[in-house]
Amino acid sequence: MQMTAVEGELTIYTAATEKQRLQSFLYSDDVLELNLSGVSEIDSAGLQILIALKKEAQKLNKKLSYVMHSRPVLEMFEFTNLTAWFGDQVVLVHD
Numbered sequence: 001m002q003m004t005a006v007e008g009e010l011t012i013y014t015a016a017t018e019k020q021r022l023q024s025f026l027y028s029d030d031v032l033e034l035n036l037s038g039v040s041e042i043d044s045a046g047l048q049i050l051i052a053l054k055k056e057a058q059k060l061n062k063k064l065s066y067v068m069h070s071r072p073v074l075e076m077f078e079f080t081n082l083t084a085w086f087g088d089q090v091v092l093v094h095d
Contacts, residue, residue, distance in 0.1 A: 002029035007038035010046030010073075019049050026053065030062050037068035042076045054086060067091070 004025050010018060025032065050066065057064035066088045074090065077083040083090060
């Protein structure tokens with residue numbers, strides 16, 4: 001199992017860099033965890049990256065889990081009604 005984390009913003013301003021880094025991460029193992037506890041801000045561009053990663057992982061028959069959700073991530077998932085779609089256990093880390 002491989003694990004990596006997102007730190008800081010996951011927004012339009014960081015989307016290109018993070019997308020490239022996280023797509024490379026998909027090829028590092030068959031079981032993957034992405035720690036989201038360090039995400040301080042997320043917008044629709046960041047959400048699109050998380051959706052695209054899940055879809056790509058499914059196509060590649062890999063298990064990708066999002067873990068240790070920050071409050072901004074949980075709020076975005078709830079606002080867009082996508083918490084169930086992602087299918088990960090939701091655990092809020094301390095503020």
